[in-house]
Amino acid sequence: MGGFPAYYLKAQSKEVSVSQFVALYSGATVNxxxxxxxxxxxxxxxxxxxxxxEQPPKISEDPAVVxxxxxxxxxxxxxxxxxx
Structure with a gap:
């Protein structure tokens, strides 16, 4: 099946529960x-x-970025x- 992991295929066939949250970080670098x-x-x-x-979508010619x-x-x- 075209390189998709098994968990991806299973997730497509049933409802998946996820947690939604936002986090605010601060620092000189991500690390x-x-x-x-x-x-x-x-x-x-x-x-x-x-x-x-509300922000406009990022425009790119790279199919991966799109x-x-x-x-x-x-x-x-x-x-x-x-x-x-």
Whole structure:
């Protein structure tokens, strides 16, 4: 089956439960960053997802980048749909 892991195929055939949360980190680099805040409050998570979706999609001619951006936006839309 075209290189997709088995868990991917199984996930497509049933509903998968996920946790949704936002985290705020600060630091000079990604590696040195420390967490400042964490929230699983559905209102905060939905608001953050909505704000990210308000930004225009990243434009690229690289098919991999296009695919990643489309997946990111679909995931954000799911967050909004689940909160509706």
């Amino acid at each position: 040195s960053s420390e967490i400042l805040a964490l929230s699983a409050d559905p209102r905060i998570v939905r608001d953050f997802a909505a704000r990210l979706l 695919s990643i951006e489309e997946g990111r936006r679909r995931a954000l839309e799911v967050v909004l749909d689940e909160g509706a």
